[in-house]
Structure formats: structure tokens, C-alpha cells
Amino acid sequence: MRAHDNPFSTDRLLKLRYLPQNETWDGIYRRLEALRFHAAIVGPEGSGKTTLLEDLQPFLRASGFAPHLIYLSTEARPIKLQRLAAILPQANPSCAVLLDSAELLGRAAWAYCRWRLRNAGGVIITAHCAGRLPILVKCSTSPELLRLLLDKLCVADHSRACFAEDVFLKHAGNIRAALLDYYDQFARV
Amino acid sequence: MEQLVIEIEGRKKVFLPGDMLRGRIRWSCAETPKTAELRLFWYTRGKGTAHSELVEGLRYDRAGPSESHNFDFKLPLAPYSFSGKLITLTWALELDIEGCSDPAVEEFVVSPFGKEVQLNASL
Numbered sequence: 001m002r003a004h005d006n007p008f009s010t011d012r013l014l015k016l017r018y019l020p021q022n023e024t025w026d027g028i029y030r031r032l033e034a035l036r037f038h039a040a041i042v043g044p045e046g047s048g049k050t051t052l053l054e055d056l057q058p059f060l061r062a063s064g065f066a067p068h069l070i071y072l073s074t075e076a077r078p079i080k081l082q083r084l085a086a087i088l089p090q091a092n093p094s095c096a097v098l099l100d101s102a103e104l105l106g107r108a109a110w111a112y113c114r115w116r117l118r119n120a121g122g123v124i125i126t127a128h129c130a131g132r133l134p135i136l137v138k139c140s141t142s143p144e145l146l147r148l149l150l151d152k153l154c155v156a157d158h159s160r161a162c163f164a165e166d167v168f169l170k171h172a173g174n175i176r177a178a179l180l181d182y183y184d185q186f187a188r189v
Numbered sequence: 190m191e192q193l194v195i196e197i198e199g200r201k202k203v204f205l206p207g208d209m210l211r212g213r214i215r216w217s218c219a220e221t222p223k224t225a226e227l228r229l230f231w232y233t234r235g236k237g238t239a240h241s242e243l244v245e246g247l248r249y250d251r252a253g254p255s256e257s258h259n260f261d262f263k264l265p266l267a268p269y270s271f272s273g274k275l276i277t278l279t280w281a282l283e284l285d286i287e288g289c290s291d292p293a294v295e296e297f298v299v300s301p302f303g304k305e306v307q308l309n310a311s312l
Contacts, residue, residue, distance in 0.1 A: 006236075187274040
């Protein structure tokens with residue numbers, strides 16, 4: 001199968017948005033408000049943390065914030081304070097800073113972030129582990145979630161979709177890796 | 190009804206590198222557009238990060254709700270349109286009228302071989 005026909009091509013995968021597990025969007029929004037927009041999205045790799053972070057932006061705008069999303073994973077590592085100073089915005093109460101992959105920040109860098117963002121109206125991070133900010137959502141995955149995403153990608157080949165559980169287990173629940181595995185499977189067709 | 194149309198001269202779908210790409214665009218919008226632009230670009234799809242490059246653009250200042258214009262672009266010598274298992278490179282024209290309906294896109298092939306280059310990548 002050629003790349004542009006592959007249902008798992010990146011442009012199609014990027015159209016998949018976060019699907020709340022065992023809760024509703026309203027519940028997430030209410031909790032975020034209760035946490036005064038300072039919160040963490042935690043979970044293992046490929047569990048939808050970044051997607052959820054991105055999908056919070058419309059709600060933040062509707063709440064009167066100007067969201068500022070920073071992908072730390074695109075930065076050279078280790079992330080130095082000088083670089084942080086350049087990429088962090090001048091935070092004010094109407095600014096909500098969304099930091100993806102905050103686990104990449106060492107202790108000093110995180111302390112610097114907290115200080116720089118002390119006036120921000122909101123700070124929402126994603127991280128693999130809890131501990132830096134109160135937890136908004138613990139992202140988790142399941143074979144059912146993978147099947148749901150296969151449906152959304154309109155994968156008509158159910159014989160492959162039936163193996164969702166195997167692919168899920170093979171990648172230890174990392175949905176991103178599972179979908180890339182499907183890309184390779186379909187590319188061989 | 191809002192309508193954005195890109196018509197490539199002779200309904201050609203395949204071009205040689207360096208060819209002239211000519212045609213006509215027209216739009217009919219409910220309101221006066223904020224901006225109107227025709228873009229010549231290529232983009233990639235497949236596994237991994239997608240890339241795109243704007244090659245040339247034509248802006249139509251003070252555009253009215255309904256207009257039509259001729260266009261011509263000289264296509265560059267590269268890259269060729271190609272497709273493999275990992276990546277596809279596609280050439281396209283995009284007519285983007287802000288404040289109207291979704292952009293219109295017309296894809297075409299740029300290749301010296303009369304069709305897109307097929308790559309046989311193994312995974």
C-alpha cells in the first residue's frame with residue numbers, strides 16, 4: 001500500500017483527538033477550574049497526554065485565557081535555563097502556559113519554570129509521573145480504546161482490527177506505537 | 190451557495206518539471222473575503238513528520254465576493270511527485286479565501302516520466 005493510501009499515515013493520526021476514558025469533558029473542565037488551571041496530565045508514553053493538552057486549548061480560550069503551548073520534546077537536551085528563558089512567555093493572569101513533556105525538566109529547570117510562570121493564569125503540564133502539580137487526568141489506555149481509534153480511522157479490514165489486543169500488548173499499551181505498527185502492517189499489503 | 194473552483198488549463202494532471210502551469214480560479218462567497226490567495230505547494234504524507242513547502246503564492250487584494258482570475262506558475266525542476274510505502278510527495282494548488290468555505294485543493298503530478306515516481310521501499 002502506498003503512503004498516501006495508508007489509513008495510519010501521520011496526517012490521519014493527527015486528526016484523532018482525545019477520547020476521555022470513564023469520564024466526560026465536562027468533568028475534566030470542572031476539575032481544571034477547581035484546580036485554578038494549575039494541573040498535570042500524567043500517564044505513560046502513547047496514552048494521549050499531548051493530545052489532551054492540545055484539546056484543552058479551545059476550553060481555555062472560552063474561559064478567557066490565551067493558551068501558549070510549548071513542546072519541550074522538540075528542544076535539545078538537557079534543556080538549559082538559558083533556553084527556557086527564551087521559550088517561556090512573559091506570563092500574565094490572562095496567559096495559560098501548556099508545557100508538554102515536563103518530565104524533561106530537571107529540578108532546577110522546573111523551579112525556574114515555576115518562578116517564571118508565577119503570574120500565569122494557568123499552567124498545565126504533561127508528565128510521565130505525578131508530583132509537580134495536582135493531577136487533572138491520569139491517562140490510560142486499553143485494547144477497547146485502540147479498537148475505537150481503529151473505527152475512527154475507518155479501517156474496514158476487521159481481520160486486522162481483531163488483533164488489536166495483540167498489538168496493544170506488544171507495545172505495552174502505547175497507543176502511538178500500536179498505530180505505527182498498524183502503519184507498517186498496512187504498508188506491506 | 191459558496192463555491193471555490195480551481196481549473197487547470199486542459200484539465201492536465203501531469204506536468205514536466207519546469208512546465209508552465211496555467212488555469213483559472215473563481216470563487217463565489219456570501220460575504221466579502223478578508224483575504225484571497227492561490228498557493229502552489231508540495232507536501233508529504235506517510236509515516237513520521239509531514240513536510241510541506243510553499244513554492245509560490247498569488248494574493249488578490251481587495252477581493253470581492255465573486256471573482257475569477259487567470260493564473261500561471263512556472264513549476265520548479267524539483268522535487269518530483271513520488272510515492273512509496275513510507276512517504277508520498279504530492280504537488281497541489283490551494284485556493285484559500287478567508288471568510289468563505291474551506292479551501293479548494295487541486296492535486297497534480299510533476300514528473301519527467303509522465304507519472305509519479307514509484308519507490309519500492311522495504312520495511
